Structures are given as structure tokens and as C-alpha cells.
Amino acid sequence: MEKTFNLQNILHNTFLFSNLDSTSIEQIAAESLRVDIVRGELLFSDGMEALAFFVLINGMIKIYKISDEGSEQILHIHQSGDIIAEGAIFDKQKYPANGIALQNCTLVKIPKDAFVSLIMKNPEVALKIMGSYSRRLRMFVSMIEDFTLKDLEQRLVKYIIRNSKKKGAINYCELNVSKKELASLLGTIPETLSRALTGLKNKGYLTESEGVFAICDLEKFQTLL
Amino acid sequence: MEKTFNLQNILHNTFLFSNLDSTSIEQIAAESLRVDIVRGELLFSDGMEALAFFVLINGMIKIYKISDEGSEQILHIHQSGDIIAEGAIFDKQKYPANGIALQNCTLVKIPKDAFVSLIMKNPEVALKIMGSYSRRLRMFVSMIEDFTLKDLEQRLVKYIIRNSKKKGAINYCELNVSKKELASLLGTIPETLSRALTGLKNKGYLTESEGVFAICDLEKFQTLL
The missing domain is CATH 2.60.120.10 (Jelly Rolls)
Structure with missing residues (x-):
């Protein structure tokens, strides 16, 4: 030491x-x-x-x-x-x-x-310290957003499962509200909802075609809850 | 406007x-x-x-x-x-x-x-702005801790349910590890674990007597997951 x-x-x-x-x-x-x-x-x-x-x-x-x-x-x-x-x-x-x-x-x-x-x-020292604070704060805001997004993802997964119908082996969820309405229903803004949906698609949980979501593997999808 | x-x-x-x-x-x-x-x-x-x-x-x-x-x-x-x-x-x-x-x-x-x-x-303006940053940062740290505590609470609830036994109408969980060991098992420190346990007791989910936890209402307790 x-x-x-x-x-x-x-x-x-x-x-x-x-x-x-x-x-x-x-x-x-x-x-x-x-x-x-x-x-x-x-x-x-x-x-x-x-x-x-x-x-x-x-x-x-x-x-x-x-x-x-x-x-x-x-x-x-x-x-x-x-x-x-x-x-x-x-x-x-x-x-x-x-x-x-x-x-x-x-x-x-x-x-x-x-x-x-x-x-x-040396007041310029203060400007540099404020710069450090600003960066740190932005990092924490982004951590909080990640947590919030995780909660939103879970609300979104619940919504999709609850509103899904079975067609053969595949579970479909038809979005019969606009994304703006869905965002408001889930307590968020459209941009954040879009990020959550894109995340689920990128991770291979969902595919989307003209407002209809297909759940790729329901059992795996449910593990997100 | x-x-x-x-x-x-x-x-x-x-x-x-x-x-x-x-x-x-x-x-x-x-x-x-x-x-x-x-x-x-x-x-x-x-x-x-x-x-x-x-x-x-x-x-x-x-x-x-x-x-x-x-x-x-x-x-x-x-x-x-x-x-x-x-x-x-x-x-x-x-x-x-x-x-x-x-x-x-x-x-x-x-x-x-x-x-x-x-x-x-006026460098004292900088000191005041740094004070604002410091307070804001502390607020965000505490928000992040709340999120983390919520995750820990869920891990703790899972642990208690998994290790509980039924005696009549009541579910008991006997802590056969020390709180220090349990904290490390759940990926936290003893002080944070204690806060999570106190929280569950204060909210009426658990009672504790000599290292034995009684789940007040299993169905309600499971809603925390």
C-alpha cells in the first residue's frame, strides 16, 4: 500500500x-x-x-x-x-x-x-470540474434510462402477450392502436417506445410486418417478464 | 405563453x-x-x-x-x-x-x-453551480440505488420463496447462512441487504424471529417478483 x-x-x-x-x-x-x-x-x-x-x-x-x-x-x-x-x-x-x-x-x-x-x-479549474460533473450526470441519466427502458420493455412484453392470438404455431399481436396511443398507454413517449420495440426485434424476440408483431418463441419471450 | x-x-x-x-x-x-x-x-x-x-x-x-x-x-x-x-x-x-x-x-x-x-x-458562482451539480448527482445516485435495491429485493424474494417450508398455513424460511454470506450470495453488501430486509418487514411481507422469516401472505409476496 x-x-x-x-x-x-x-x-x-x-x-x-x-x-x-x-x-x-x-x-x-x-x-x-x-x-x-x-x-x-x-x-x-x-x-x-x-x-x-x-x-x-x-x-x-x-x-x-x-x-x-x-x-x-x-x-x-x-x-x-x-x-x-x-x-x-x-x-x-x-x-x-x-x-x-x-x-x-x-x-x-x-x-x-x-x-x-x-x-x-483559477476559475478555469471550476469550468473543468463542471465539465466532469456534466459528463458524470449524463452517464447517470443514461443508466436511469436503461433501468426505465427495462421496466418499459416488461410492460410492453406483457401488453403483447396479453393481446396476442394464436395462428397455427405462431403467436401474433395486431397493434390496433397507434404507436403514439400505445406509448401513452404504457406511460412513455413514442420515441422511447420505438427504442424498446427495436430492441426486442434486434434481440430476435419479435418480427414486425405492417403493425403486426409475431412472437418468435413465446416461451423465450415470457422469460423477459 | x-x-x-x-x-x-x-x-x-x-x-x-x-x-x-x-x-x-x-x-x-x-x-x-x-x-x-x-x-x-x-x-x-x-x-x-x-x-x-x-x-x-x-x-x-x-x-x-x-x-x-x-x-x-x-x-x-x-x-x-x-x-x-x-x-x-x-x-x-x-x-x-x-x-x-x-x-x-x-x-x-x-x-x-x-x-x-x-x-x-465571479468564481463563487462556479462554487454554487458545483453545489447544484453535487446535489443533482447525489439524487441520481440515490435513484440508481433504488432501482438496484428493487432488483435485489426481487432476488431476495426469490431466495426466500425457494428456501421456504410450509408449517400449517404459514411458510417459513430458515436462514441457514449468515447475513454476510447471504449478501454475497445475492451480489450485494450486508448493509444493502439489511435495508432490503427491513423494507420487506416494514411493508408487512415478512416477520423475522431469530433468523427465521415467516411469509405473511405467500400469494401477495409472490407479486413482488
């Missing part, structure tokens, strides 16, 4: 800083420090003044709040590679929850002062 | 700018302009110099690329409220794809120069 602990490499591999040039990385690295905490140790507590944020190198950090009734609400479990509590630096003065080590952890601690002064002196 | 079109209000309600004070909003609004395009019109094309980004007020914008073989790949369909192509401003010089109107659209166009010069003069 000791041999390979290189602050600049770690920062450069953190999504927030991946866009920065080596001078900016060096400046952040010069002010950052390695922190090791043991299982059960608090990294920060709810309401504490937020003087730093962290990159988790090894271990797991649980973020949680304690309700007025004393029950614990887990907000998040951070894994290695995650950035922890950077939001508290950008627009809050205090940590909004507790952070505790679920395992022995190694982290990089980035002091708020050093980070903010780098931004104030 | 005309009566209620208020640039400052629109910008203030856009997640990226929601943290900004009214002076900064006014400065962006002063340089921004309303754009109306009709269905089928290109907003920007792949490779074009990125001189502005957009807030979509009404309509839908499809973002797509054309492959070397001439086939269209849809990257995203933007809906009202979305910010379009801001990433191209932060760290690229060119739009990375085409944007076309799927319906008649109204947008706010924010010129790159005006936005970048606001950041360079």
Missing part, C-alpha cells in the same frame, strides 16, 4: 479532478493529506463545521442520520473511489449527516480552504 | 442556476435570449462550434449521431426543463452530436462567452 500511495495519481483518477492539468492537481495534492481511520471511527458528525471533503481509497464509509426518535437512517454507503461530502464544501458550512467507517479506511482529505482558493485564483 | 415568459424565473428554476443570487441570474438573463424552432429544425449539428447551451422550455429535442454506415443512434431525448449541451461549453469546443426538434420547441439560449465571463469574474 505505502509504495503505491501517490496523492497526485489518486486525485487524477478521481472523476471530479480527471479533467485538471497537472499544475492544478499538484496544487491540490500539496494541501491534501492521507487519513487512516479504523472501523467504527467517525469521519465527521452531523452539524460539524465542514472544513474538508474526502476521496475514499480503501474501505467503506456509511453516511447516516439519527432521527429525533433515535432511529438510524442510512443515506448512503460509500465505496472506494467515491468522493465524500464535497457538497458540504460548495454550498454548506456544515456536514449534513454523520460519516462512520464500516471497515478500516484510507482516505485523502482535501481542505476546503485550499480547494476554494484554487477556484478563486 | 408570452405573458408568462420570464427569463429570470426560468433560469432560477433551472437546476444549474437554482443556487445563484438574483444579481448573477440577472447577468445571465441579460445575455440570454428566447429561441423558437419548429418540428424537424436542427438546433445544432455534430462538430459545429459550441457557442451556446440551452434550457428547453417546451417541446422535445432529440440528440443523435449518424454512424459511418449512415444509421442513426439516439443518445437522448430531452424534455422540458432539461439543460442541453452545457457540457460542450465547459470542456469542448464543438457539439458532440446533432440536436433536432421533435416538436415545435421554445428554448433559452445562453451564450458561452457570457457564461464563461461571469464565472471568470
